[in-house]
Amino acid sequence: MLTHAHLDRTILTVEGARPFKWTARDGLSLSAHLWGNRSEGCYPVLCLPGLTRNSRDFYRLACRLHAAGHHVIAMDYRGRGLSGYADDPTTYNMAQEAQDIEDGLSALGIERYVVLGTSRGGLHGVGLAATQPDRVRAVILNDIGPELAHDHLKVISETIGRHMTASSWPQAAARLKAQQQKTFTAMTEQDWLDAAAQTYEETAEGVRLSYDPNLRHAVKDAVLPTPQAMWSFFDALKGKPHLLIRGANSPLLSEKTANAMQERHPEMDLHTVAFEGHAPLLWGTAVQERILRFLQTVNEETAAPASADKATPQ
Template sequence: MLPVDAPRPEAKETPCRRWRAADGLTLSALTWPPAQSDNPRLPVLCLSGLSRNARDFEALAADLCARGHRVLAMDYRGRGASDRDSDWRNYSVEREAEDIDAGLAALAPGRFIAIGTSRGGIHAMLLACRHPGRVAGIVLNDVGPELDQDGLARIAVSIGTDMRAEDWQAAADSLERSLKPQFPALDAAGWRRLAHQFYRETPNGLTLDYDPALRHNLVEAVQPDAPPIDLWPIYDQLGDVPLLILRGAHSDILTKATLAEMLRRHPNAEAMTIPDEGHAPLLWDAQTLARIADFADRCT
């Protein structure tokens, strides 16, 4: 693995692009152009987890841009640089899917590879079903058609709480307390690096970079009487779209059994287990970046 205290990789530039959702909210994406244009590769669309943002893909973007890919990373409504919604019910997969489609129209990537972390992987699968032939390949980062209820319950307990931190060290310490079982090998520099992905600076100090109202839909989803998440019908519609499934060895969201079934059911799927990481793999280390780049090279 790369040392976590290595300088944070930077792609050539990271301009922010904005577009309007159907209901008027302003949405945002970070875009990184390819480092060279003489051998253009397929664009890559990155979609983050439930409460995460486009900064999660900085290291991946730097690596892929150096190899000739244009990289786009969207912020869903209520996250990152996108507007917050006054109605938490709009923080739904259905509304976010509409926002993603509006972003695709604005950013015009053409045919692309989709990389989705957790919730973003669900969106990647849905994209391939809505736009057959446009998605050249999918990377699912620690997500599948079934999600472990214990892991969802863990996230539901913490999301939207303890939003503020006094300084960057306090932010790093807070993340370490809550996520150490998922990332047992991460050192102090790594937790500080992760804090810069989770938090943003405001006039009132540091805050987690999402609307705490996101928690409402998740809390409803983990109630005892809530139906279990079953995305196998969506997964089975992917056909032979090339698929790379990443699983953190300590994940409490994507189980080994679900991963095995995903590989059994999909004719063009491959997998990589990332040691010392849980939900969701950080996409920082050289081995994971190289595996994603190799997969992207094989998507046409």
């Protein structure tokens, strides 16, 4: 039981960010959070979360990037966070999410940008780089690559949509700790409660995971591409600045695969986060400074005229 930690409601409420809504082509309401405004010489940073995650995962990083002058957009996929739940769970797929992301960018008037994607969000980042190479200036991948541990993928698929509720915030934090403490080995009681604030939400029925449990049906029916196809997919990043962040204890992305990615893409930067698994939380000073240096390099290499985009909606 977590006895000395206190819920950080700034994470839960995404304090300091502006909410933004747009409508998917099937009428579903979709949501994002925005930090700051676009400025001359600085590309917007599009943050895309993992499979069951939401824009709160980027709260601390976005605050740091905003303080450094960056405009940050963190999106919730359909069925996650503050976005609406779909009547048809088969729409919880990569193709539909990609269309939703594109429609959100269009609604915001964003033409060129950097993608920071955690896990599934990284796959979307690679997809955007492949289909819109002139618009995606650079990509940051958070613990995702072309070869993934199938045993851990099986664990993920078997746990999605199960045990959705907790009796209290301390219980939610304790559950996360029980599930992940073997790979996140330096977390304090407060850290686990802060992680719960990113993952769970308060509802009339109590504390529950912040996604539609029907997401499990889409994951169960998903067909994984072959490793050869995945390597070819990741080649869309060749010649484009990209940074791979990997958890040192990641059960999904091995050190061997990360090194193979760098050998295949010599221009790829690699940053390993000690004491963390899948996916790194992006809370630490070292990883945030690494991301800031990468973004500075990207912005210095090519001017990013804010006048090319529309004004950011307020």
